[in-house]
Amino acid sequence: MKVAPGASTGLVFPLGNSDKNIFSSPDEVKLDRRPNPHVAFGFGPHLCLGAAHVRLVVRTLMDTLCDKVARIQIFEHT
Numbered sequence: 001m002k003v004a005p006g007a008s009t010g011l012v013f014p015l016g017n018s019d020k021n022i023f024s025s026p027d028e029v030k031l032d033r034r035p036n037p038h039v040a041f042g043f044g045p046h047l048c049l050g051a052a053h054v055r056l057v058v059r060t061l062m063d064t065l066c067d068k069v070a071r072i073q074i075f076e077h078t
Ligand code: HEM
Pocket: 013, 039, 040, 041, 042, 043, 045, 046, 047, 048, 049, 050, 051, 053, 054
């Protein structure tokens, strides 16, 4: 694909996390996925500066949820 000079482009990071060549069953939530080379926080010199904060928040959320909730059922919507 050619990009004309001066044209704008965009990068949708989450799409990289759905790459079937990299992730087995990418649409499945696997909290213990290893290895997990996702790019949700970007990569390289502009890696998200909030990544450590977000990981702590989500870990705390998951810990609290697991303490308080016995079972989670996911309903698929159409
Ligand atoms: C789930 C939450 C978040 C996601 C998915 C996320 C995702 C991202 C991604 C993909 C980038 C790279 C953008 C690029 O390369 O153009 C980025 C950069 C950045 N993020 Fe986050 N972010 C999150 C939360 C946060 C929070 C909470 C903070 C600050 C408290 C933060 C601060 C930053 C900063 C400052 C950058 C720019 C880093 C740079 O350009 O050097 N992010 N984030």
